[in-house]
Amino acid sequence: MQMVELETAGIVKRFGTLVANDGIDLSVARGEVHAVMGENGAGKSTLMSILYGMQAPDEGSILLRGQEVRFRSAVDAIDHGMGMVHQAFKLFNSLTVWENVVYGREPRRGPALDRRAAIAQVGALAERFRLSVDPTARVGDLSVGVRQRVEILKALYRDARILILDEPTAVLTPQERDGLFDVIRTLKADQRTILFVTHKLHEVMAITDSVTVLRQGRVTERMATRDTTPAEIIRAMTGRVVNLTVDRKPATPGAAVLDVQGLTVGTGAKPVVDKLSFRLHAGEIVGIAGVAGNGQTELIEALTGLRRPDGGRVTLSGRDVTEADVEAHRAAGLAYVPEDRAVTGTARAASAADNLLMGYQRKAPFTEGLRLNAKAVAEHARRLIGRFGVKIADETVLVGTLSGGNLQKVVIARELTHQAPLLIAEQPTRGVDVGAIEFIHAELVAERDRGRAILLVSAELSEILALSDRILVMYEGRILADLPAGAADEDRLGLLMAGRTGQAA
């Protein structure tokens, strides 16, 4: 029988009328990798912020090695041996690795900071856990994968016995992910305990020892990983059986809808988007794969009119839209699901009807002269809510109250209903639960079959592979490879995403 390192009993956390955690019992053995799974809104983040001392539970208790503890703050939790690597790193980019790691707990010699000792300690720690990080490197110069190791080092420097990793692989290439898994195994060998928060099933199967599944703030299942299957975990997460693969026939591409020639964004020797050219045809889904920050965002901004390109030519349905603004792009036939539904895709404090109207407000039947036809607006909203199964009481409810998946459905419903020849879908299922992913994928394929040209940008390789008929790999502003779907697999894409053409060919 292994020792229990961390236990919670009946944790309850309410936000107003919403019960985010509803009597959660968690039991984590020392030295295990324990997955916490659940859809968006299941209560994972709330539970983790309670365990890391950022929020106090309304009821229930936390037991650390059998002792009841009450964290007053994150600093207090750290003193009790908790560590956390957040999804968005909390590092000073302009400082070096060692400065980031020792920050707040600097080794001293008299009143002065002992620089040499700090570098030596950080170096030794990195070596011991095989983190291979240069302590004197500037964090801003490091890749995302290495920055994550710096975060882990930070926690280990404070002697974290329990490490919470919140969606740690979301920003990593497959190779970096494998590197992270090696680190996790080393930590495990040192009897450190890992809480692994994710909703990627294959990772749970690959690295974890046990799984706790949350649904609507309650624990629905506790399982040993080796005794379970992905299908069983999904059933525990969603309460039903979900189809993981996307059914689709081969594409039948038609005429070119989007023609990009020598598109450049940024100036200087290394523009963010560097003389990029490709064509997108009616009836095909082209996926853009790449590690975030390789020019995808800027490419999409230039293609949608949010930003003027610095060079090249973009033709949409035969119209030159290179210098056109968003309105002209939309008039020429663009629908666009933006990367961030809450920041760009919706106005959270507006009703569903108002959100679903955007882009239609100057078209019949919604406008009569300068006046809006309130009845047509409401009918349009009700129709879309019904057709896309948005879970909302009625169209007058503010969308800020919706879960991530439902909010995304609002955006998808609005943009697909434009029936524009070109659809740009950026991270269409990021942070969305399994049920909504299945639905959104099916809708995208159906749109393709109706003859739309779809440009899909996704950080999720499995999504790119499941949906795309053709895959473009972006690296440092260029298209490194243009592969038919059949020729691509995760390993090959991963190498290309890291910029290695030689090994991938």
Add this chain to the structure above:
Amino acid sequence: MTPRPSRLPALSLPAVPLAILIGVVLGGLLVLVSGGNPLDAYWRILVGSLAPANWPDTLNWAVPLVGMTIAAAIPLRGGMVNLGGDGQLAIGGFVAAVLPVMLPQILPEAIALPGPVLAALAILAAMLASGLYAALAALGEVRFGIPMLISSLLLSYPAIGVTSYFVGFPLRDTTTGLSQTAMIPEGARLMTISGPLNIGLLMIVAVAALVLYVDRRTVGGYELRMRGLNPRFTAYGGVKPGPQMLRTLFASGAIAGLVGAIIVLGSLYRFQDGALLSPGYTWSGLMAALLAGGEPLGAITAGLFFAALQTGGFAMQRETEIPRVLTMILQAIIILFLAMRHGVGRRG
């Protein structure tokens, strides 16, 4: 999945009565400490503003104040701030004072414009001039990236200065010793309804109704509301941000110009240096608009409340030893407490 506090509608019960109560109690204590009788003071304010005999005074004060509230609320509804109300007010008043005097002199004798036509022309010219001047501040942001908060405020000073120069020197009425223009012809003055009230009241009521209608029922109102909630959302949805800003500021400035014209054509009958600005309509209006987060109906209500409070303050000052600044203190306390309750400008 921490639910973020959604922005509350800025004027909702019971926060408003509570803030007023706190303001009244604190203000009362202040009166008490300085040796006055708070109950007497409040009674004077109440009678001075709300007794039927004093309604005309209150309404007369409300016309410019609510007008400036609307001028501030329009851009605020779209998340923009027009701090140049004073300059736009001065330009509007100046144009409305000069045009009825100068135009008959320029036109050939044969074309004698009737007074009401002259007044209408003066009002339209004032609205156009102030609207364009406000749009200039928007142009500063759209074209040159000068934040409108800054450009609108800074453009206010030259407008005040230049009108002050004209009325002090080239256009000064030399028959008086003051910095003021010649009186406008009687026919071009606004028709009186009763007492101090003139048809300027009806114009502001009409503007208020129009603004409410545009806000709730039109495409432009929808686009402006959405911009106020999330400007990235409207830009992404294809609303051109620059022209929208220019249109909005033009409307805001035009209403400020209208207010200037109403004061000049309705009560002063001439442009006096500083007379439009000293009552502080711009800032009271901005406060009222901020309090309601730019929502027009709430803003108008708040503007009316401030007008009543300030009018009552004059009565109190006349009847007691207590100076009318007490009502400004009350106003400030109420705003502070409402802002606290609602987290005006709260992050997220």
